[in-house]
Amino acid sequence: MELFSNLAMGFATAAEPVNILYCFLGVLLGTLIGVLPGIGPTATIAMLLPITFALNPATSLIMLAGIYYGAQYGGSTTAILINLPGESSSAVTAIDGYQMARQGRAGPALAAAALGSFFAGTVATVLIALFAPPLTRMALKFGPAEYFSLMLLGLIISIALAHGSVLKAIAMIVLGLMLGLVGTDIYTGTPRFTLGRLELADGLNFVAVAVGVFGIAEILRNLENERDRDVMIRKVTNLLPTREDLKAIFAPILRGTGLGSMLGILPGGGAILSSFAAYSIEKRLSSSPRRFGKGAIEGVAGPESANNAGAQTSFIPMLTLGIPANPVMALMIGAMIIQGITPGPNVATDEPELFWGVIASMWLGNLMLVLLNLPLIGLWVRLLTIPYYVLFPTILVFSAIGVYSINSNAFDLFTVAVFGGLSYVLVKLGCEPAPLLLGFVLGPMLEENLRRAMIISRGDPMVFVTRPISAVLIFLAAAVLIVVLLPSVAKKREEVFLEDA
């Protein structure tokens, strides 16, 4: 079968010593930053992006992917042990996980999280392998009109799934789209919004924008209330879950995996949303919902499976269509472009080793995480004693060197500062930064496909609704937008997110 030969090729690539090494480094680093609050996978990948230039394409993507799903693992460890979620996607894990730890059941909680994540990772790897080829084949038939409609649908879904105000999310996306257009117009060579600076002729530096928006702004947020972390390291005994535990987590892991796999594909949601959704489903389905919040192991297994599955299936649109589902995937696309690979459906056919190697490496990486994490828990918790006043200067200096090394260009560092400041202000005013970065990456693609579609149709905008695939996508986009803006839904939506917060 084609699937097996493809996966075999993937494992052959992933099992090359250099790839194993970088996969290991990736998941190790991912766990590390997952454990540490105040630095997430987006900022880390942005910082390391320039460095991957020295690696070959498959190796660099394998490492960056490892950082992303490794962070989902690391985040749960501290959520359970000290009620401090290292990543927002493990915030719900802290609810019941920490209660379990207080009852002396930290071991089973950690094991449930690890087993759930590993199972979800395995299933998601198979799902990617199953769905990527047909999606790629379909995407190859896409014309500019279909691409434009698909991206529009993606952006609107990400608005629907964004936290907080819908209007602000739309504004952030539009702002991102516009910032993405800065630079020389590809058709006419006209400089746009370059303020007369030569450095802006190629557009705003993507890495610099990402580091500013996610790295610097986050430091500023954390400086608002500097506190010491009281880290009490409890000795974790008996990691093994009991037979009852295993029975209790079986169904939640399956449900979490299914839910996460579906939500991960949608733009904007991914890991965070799926863990929240999984938790509320487990609570609703449970025969004894009262136990939730007091140490129910289902409340750990479900969300942890969901966030790992979601993190991994979010690779599907990136690998098959070249369209990012979240800022991390946008950075992955950036990494491909740095390597001279054009993201899109061609990657699977032109670079099969890279394509399948990255997919296979995810399974290997998940295996490493299980083996690596459980024995090293003591070490991860001790990392939390690193004070923030040591951590953030390190992040700042690393970011500066990383960004500078791309073009040896001081202007890129000014970009970091400007976007760090702007993003801090916007976050403070209740605007989520993720849609901005998504828009930034999609801006040029959206414009190019719009212009091409209009040229092909001789200026007839009906092209978007007369071509069947495009029509369906546009219809869905309109439906989602109307539903989100309906006053009753908007109200309900606000309640849901308030509950989460």
Added chain:
Amino acid sequence: MMHRLNLRDALAGLIFILIGAFFAISTRSIEIGTAFRMGPGYFPLVLSGLLVLIGAAIVLNSLGNGTNESLGSVPWRGLVLVLAGPVVFGLTVRQLGLVPAIVVTSVLAVYASRRSGIFLAAAMAVGLTLFCLAVFSYGLRLPLPLLGPWLRF
């Protein structure tokens, strides 16, 4: 006391309006074209118009929708020093070299924290310099000169 205006929303909307207006004005020098043959200014003009409209909607929504929520504290010293970090690094790295740039940036960063002090700054400057040299110059072999032209004799 009830506020009649949601400050957070009003400011956010205002920022969007200003940025949108700036981009819209900037498209004046760029060819707009028609829907058939879109010029380089067409899509940006549509987007900036949209941004101004959404910004206005956010501002309108903020009226009479007030809460007592304050904007929270702003770490002014941290804000200035952290944002100065990359800028100073960019200004120093070419002429003075990597080592001085790291030292200056890490000292700035340390003073952004309320826990700063001369001892900590010195320790971080030395530690971070060695760490970064090990990672970037030795490990990744980035071709950045350790000392720039101004410091070479």
